Amino acid sequence: MAEQAVTAQSEDFSRWYNEIVYRADLAAPSPVRGCVIIKPYGYEIWEGIKAGLDRRFKATGHQNAYFPLFIPESYIRREAEHVEGFSPELAVVTHAGGKELEEPLVVRPTSETVIGEAFSDWIQSYRDLPLLINQWANVVRWELRTRPFLRTAEFLWQEGHTAHATHDEAEAETRQMLDIYAEFAEEDAAIPVIKGEKSRMERFAGALRTYTIEAMMRDKRALQSGTSHNLGQNFAKAFDIDYLSENNAQEYCWTTSWGLSTRMVGAVVMTHGDDKGLRLPPKLAPYQVVIVPIIRRDAQASAVMETVERLRAELAAAGIRVHVDRREGQSPGFKFNDWEMRGVPVRLEIGPKDVENDNAVLARRDIPGRAGKQFVPQARISDTVRELLADIQRSLLDEARAFRDEHIVDVAGYAQLQEVIEAGDWARAAWAGGDAHEQNIKDETGATIRCFPFEQPDQVGNCIVTGNSADKVALFAKAY
RNA sequence: CGGGGCGUGGCGCAGUCCGGUAGCGCGCGCGGUUUGGGUCCGCGAGGUCCUCGGUUCAAAUCCGGGCGCCCCGACCA
Incomplete structure (x- = not known):
């Protein structure tokens, strides 16, 4: 028997991943650096993801629309943090129709800006709110190091964009969509996730708060699998998204955005796969x-x-x-x-x-x-x-959850955190540090704060770096 | 952008040091054989050897320029 299987996971996880993505016919190499061709078998998994999400979006009152691929460069500049966050990875069209363009066009890395501009026209009064829009689209971020599905220069995703009259409504929307992502991940993809808030450093460029679902892959690395942002009034102010309130006062809207991408396909592969290859959850499997x-x-x-x-x-x-x-x-x-x-x-x-x-x-x-x-x-x-099929769906989730829980360790001090991270596990630790402390941990251990989980212990204790009393625990891990 | 490596049938590679008929495995096509855990045999198709220039009777091989890609370090769904 000629054993021509894939490289064993246990032997070399990332090699296993690359091989299986191609051998299982999920994707094919593309002529363009950093991009991939998604083949029918892989695309059907994505279609399953789309169907599962789209159904839930519609059920919560969202409508689909489509906005342009090209964004005037000036739009991107309007929100200060947003420019700063995205400029290094923008692809820009400078020529078209055989001529140099008067204003270069950015290929969207995300659509807050164009959609914000549209929203400012669409929204006149409080009667137009909330505005609940989603789009299924491709986006481009010129990443340096790419891997099929996990990080590619072009990827497919959905991006939801909503506008609300109050901060609290926007916050409720942000949290609701995170819940939907988590429900989808667990019920359809059989991927257990931890819901939480991102640290200031990991926050979306231009957001007030960013929430995330974090999943543990079989090599124990963390994968941010979906994010939901409360954008506050930052984009509303930059794009004049305002409305006339019941009291006839001009007010800025509160906006949100939330996205989940083809990275989820990679998450399915890396959460369930074994030495022999893929193990697809029945709800997303092209062939059950x-x-x-x-x-x-x-x-x-x-x-x-x-x-x-x-x-x-x-x-x-x-x-x-x-x-x-x-x-x-x-x-x-x-x-x-x-x-x-x-x-x-x-x-x-x-x-x-x-x-x-x-x-x-x-x-x-x-x-x-x-x-x-x-x-x-x-x-x-x-x-x-x-x-x-139902039993398989359930046991894949159970297995993944048991695996994850086994590899999250509560740590009492920095030395222990280092050990835990060194061993590849996730560390949960009381945290009251600042950006500099967080950066330092990243430099020293390679781990980042994945999130501050919503689910917090009763007793938190003292911060592992500052020693000050902390009001929350953070989850540290090496991430994709 | 810094360090290392590689460009040869669709894929993975050998050949390059030492110039002289372009080869192997997989895959593909045809015929037969087999089929309850990766059958076997035969025949066959398929390559401007990344590119441009130089040396030479002769270049995949030697020399020079270019291009592209991959791997490792700072950003990211």
Whole structure:
């Protein structure tokens, strides 16, 4: 048996990641540095993410719209912190139509500015509020070091932009959207996340407060998987987003923005994947079930295929995404390994013996080897599969949560934090330090404050660097 | 931007030191064989050897210029 599997995760995680992204057909290299081609199998995962989020956005009163890819350069400059945060990574169009443009156009790194400009026109009175808009779009940030899905020069995402009459309403919106991200991550992607607030240093350029969901990958590094910003009145003031209140007074709006990107595809890969490849959560898997026919040329091939087709139709009718692997050149063993690498949650084998006995072999991807294999009756196959899929969805989340919780350590002092970070774990520590302290920790350990979790202990204790009494704990980790 | 490396069929590489027929594995096509955990055999298609110039009877190979990419250090969904 020629073992031509991917590099083991345990051996070299980042190599494993790169290999699996290409081998599982999620993406392909692109001619442009820092960009990737998202292939159909990877794109379908993204479509699953889109569907899960879009449904939740609509359910909370948001509408989709689309704003231009190009932003006049002057817009970007209007919000002081925003320019500073984004200028190093902007791609700028200076020529078009064979001529130099009068004003260069920035390829959007995010759309607060153009959308803010539009909002200032759309909003006249308090009756126009709240304004709840989302767009699905591509954005460009000229990053130096890129990795497929995790950080690419161009990526796909959704960015929500809303305007409200009061700070509290904007804050409620910001938190609501973070909750939606967390719910989506756990329920659909089976990724447990920690909700919290970003430190001043990690805050979005131009925001009052930034909230985040942080997830732990299988190499124990943190991945910021979605963010929600309360922009205060910063953009409202820069773009004149104001309204006439009930008292006939001109007031600035309070705005928010929130985004989740194709990085989530990377999160799915790195949260659930194992040495054999991907393990996709059933709710996002392009194929939830793959049927592998076991056919002997000389024997009852047609009987096997008849059974396969009957079961396929039954599963499809039950709303299960099912695919029959009809490839003729490959042996069943090859197909088993191939689909395992590609993370299909359930494999259904049908061979001559199964036709004879009216049963089928079901193998679940999350439990490798014989332990995950069972003989089941063909009768009521869709119920059996549906239950199995639900169980896989649940156990992937449970497994990921147990793994994460095992690797978060409460630390009492800086020395212990260093040890914990050195070991690759996350450290939870009382914090009352400033930017300089935070920067220092980053320089010395490589870890950053991922967030101040919403969930705080009853007793916080003294800050691990200043020794002063602290009112909150922070979560430290090395991050992507 | 600083340090290291690499450009040779679709992918991964050898060949370069020592100039002389462009090769291997995977993949791809065809035929057969096999199929319940990565079958095997045969035949075949596919390459301006990154680029421009120089040396030479002769350059993937030697010399010079350019371009591109990858890896490691400061920013980021």
